Amino acid sequence: xxxxxxxxxxxxxxxxxxxxxxxxxxxxxxxxxxxxxxxxxxxxxxxxxxxxxxxxxxxxxxxxxxxxxxxxxxxxxxxxxxxxxxxxxxxxxxxxxxxxxxxxxxxxxxxxxxxxxxxxxxxxxxxxxxxxxxxxxxxxxxxxxxxxxxxxxxxxxxxxxxxxxxxxxxxxxxxxxxxxxxxxxxxxxxxxxxxxxxxxxxxxxxx
Numbered sequence: 001x002x003x004x005x006x007x008x009x010x011x012x013x014x015x016x017x018x019x020x021x022x023x024x025x026x027x028x029x030x031x032x033x034x035x036x037x038x039x040x041x042x043x044x045x046x047x048x049x050x051x052x053x054x055x056x057x058x059x060x061x062x063x064x065x066x067x068x069x070x071x072x073x074x075x076x077x078x079x080x081x082x083x084x085x086x087x088x089x090x091x092x093x094x095x096x097x098x099x100x101x102x103x104x105x106x107x108x109x110x111x112x113x114x115x116x117x118x119x120x121x122x123x124x125x126x127x128x129x130x131x132x133x134x135x136x137x138x139x140x141x142x143x144x145x146x147x148x149x150x151x152x153x154x155x156x157x158x159x160x161x162x163x164x165x166x167x168x169x170x171x172x173x174x175x176x177x178x179x180x181x182x183x184x185x186x187x188x189x190x191x192x193x194x195x196x197x198x199x200x201x202x203x204x205x206x207x
Contacts, residue, residue: 004030016123028085040067145185152178 002010007019016022020031041063048056071078101112155178159171
């Protein structure tokens with residue numbers, strides 16, 4: 001399963017199959033429990049750098065036990081907050097369903113919910129097909145263009161910080177070379193994009 005923070009950095013195929021929203025039994029959890037525990041241990045980093053391995057493990061164990069006790073003490077408040085959040089999400093979902101129903105997208109709420117379930121099944125089936133794999137592979141060709149664009153941004157920032165230093169000419173040359181490579185990739189992209197015939201609207205089940 002992908003946690004909530006990292007899910008949107010993955011392609012849609014991963015979000016549909018491994019995202020926290022689709023995981024059964026997970027509810028509204030974002031899967032970031034480990035990160036929260038690490039965040040509470042962050043103040044210990046500086047002091048633990050100079051301790052022995054034995055003391056290092058002991059302090060981490062004590063801190064983990066303390067953090068667990070705090071979670072138990074605040075369990076009632078945490079459950080109350082989650083209950084309110086669930087109520088709010090339920091009301092928002094029902095309002096959205098009512099809006100779609102009023103727009104004539106379904107005869108009644110039951111048929112609308114059935115249609116949405118079919119959409120979900122169609123999305124999952126599409127990404128399991130070889131057709132989807134081929135189209136997604138075509139979009140992976142954009143990665144070099146993305147990488148060089150990020151590099152240009154990094155080199156530009158470095159040049160601004162070192163504009164009056166001996167490193168400036170080297171950064172200018174790197175920036176020039178990167179922009180030339182970006183232009184080459186853009187021309188290559190423009191020539192091949194018409195051959196893809198990729199329409200997001202036709203990927204899934206039509207209404």
